[in-house]
Amino acid sequence: MRTLIRNATILTMNDRVEIVHGAVSVADGRIVSVGPEPEGTWDSSIDAGGAYLVPGFIQTHIHLCQTLFRGYADDMPLLDWLKRCVWPMEAAHTPSTLRAATRLAAAELLLSGTTTVLTMETVHDTDVVFETLAETGMRAVVGKCMMDGTDEVPRRLQERTRDSIDESLALKKRWDGAANGRLYAAFAPRFAVSCSRELLEAVAHLSRQERTIVHTHASENREEVEVVRRLSGGFSNLEYLADTGLATPHLCAAHCVWVTDAEQALLAERDVKVLHCPGSNLKLGSGIAPVAEMRRRGISVSLGSDGAACNNRLDMFDEIRLAATLQAVKESPGAITARDAIWMATREGARALGMETELGSIEVGKRADLILVGRDQPHLAPDVDPWSTLAYSARGTDVWLTMVDGQVLMRDRRLAGADVEEISRTARLGAAELATRAGI
Ligand code: GUN
Ligand code: FE
DSSP states (O other), rough: EEEEEEEEEEOOOOOOOOOOEEEEEEEEEEEEEESSOOOOOOSSEEOOTTTTEEEOEEEEEEOOOGGGGTSSSSSSHHHHIIIIHHHHHHHHHHHHHHHHHHOOOOOHHHHHHHHHHEEOOOSSSSSHHHHHHHHHHHEEEEEEEEEOOOOOOOOGGGHHHHHHHHHHEEEEEEETHHHTTEEEEEEEOBBBGGOHHHHHHHHHHHHHHHOEEEEEESSSSSSHHHHHHHHHTSHHHHHHHHHTOOSSTTTEEEEESOOHHHHHHHHHHHHHHHEEEEHHHHHTTTTOOOHHHHHTTOOOOEOOOOOOTTOOOOOHHHHHHHHHHHHHHHTOOOOOOHHHHHHTTHHHHHHHTTOOOTTOOOOOBBBBBEEEEEEOSGOOOSSSHHHHHHIOHHHHGGGEEETTTTTEEEEETTTTOOOHHHHHHHHHHHHHHHHHTTOO
16 A cells, blocks of 8 residues: 655654755555655555644553543542442443444544554453554554552452553553554552552563553652652652562553652663653642653653543543643743644654654655645644644644555544444443443
8 A cells, every 4th residue: 555645844853953945655554655755556545735744743651541431530530430420330331332442542643643652551351452443554563451459449450460451461461562553551550559669679570571561650640649648658659660570661650740859860861761741740739740850851752642531532632732731830931832732742752652762753764654645624723833833733634644554544524444433432321331331
């Protein structure tokens, strides 16, 4: 399959962050030229006049399974929100509701320009999430949630340490590299509050051995930090994770809102990846992460919407805008520029996933994961600076086209091979069923 995209204004996100006018050609899922229009024959040609061509967004923290919880878990702080709504609803999931949640999430994500996610799922039935993602055409790194360490969660989510590890390894064996290399598996110990020390140490060992991403939550909320201090015998959260062996370049730690100076130094030294979720941090009242400060220290900070239960949108344009505007409040305007925020949504996401040679920029040899963002709407005029237009003015509904691995998955606001009305209807029914079973 060979595709030519013509007349584009290309925000390459290459090392020099160049903006190039011209064409991008794609063959067999990879970018084969950027710039002058190449000679050749093409299976299809797309006119990108009037649009920005940008790398597809990479969301490094999300929970696809929580998409059905949207609107059922509002206006609560983290630990209440987990105990009262999220855990009971996760415990109520079945293979069919997980499938409905994954399809709903993929529809929303592809319609708003996200092509890759790092997702933490629930404890059971993660094969269904992989299978459904394989059908949708999205790129994903998926972790089955691991939780063996607290009796405050519903019985169905309480695991034995060995079972949790065995299931994670079995998923990895079945799915790593599946769907033409679009799907990978991660280890996903939920957070220090719900995991035993033994589990965290075992995951740290396996992650080193198997060179596998560990996806977790850390220091999102002050109460959580206090709970970790008590259960760990006095450690701050990231020092505790480091003590278990987890603080390596493979560790992807969502939130890191309440990190001390010493913890930030640790994150930088160990090249731990921070996954910033500004929309979720606002809605759960968690706080404003010291993102500009962490970036000055050289820490990788990428972006995610977290779940629909705590955002409630999965639109990366919101996170880009908030990543910049929240730092204007925390420090000063310009602490994170519009361009920085777009970098965090693309290149930095690829770096976090260890996929920088494959994803994150429009460069020859990389996977053809890209989006076209239309510039024709009144809310985008006068459109004098592409970074400003994309970071501050645009929204998910401005995306004209979403391509993953050279396949057009969304064009003209329509998903290829998917019936969005049916997806939404099935999701509503599934959500009602979950709420009833969870007693919410
Ligand atoms: N901490 C532990 N679990 C979760 C979760 O599902 N979402 C968020 N935002 N934080 C968590
Ligand atoms: Fe989360």
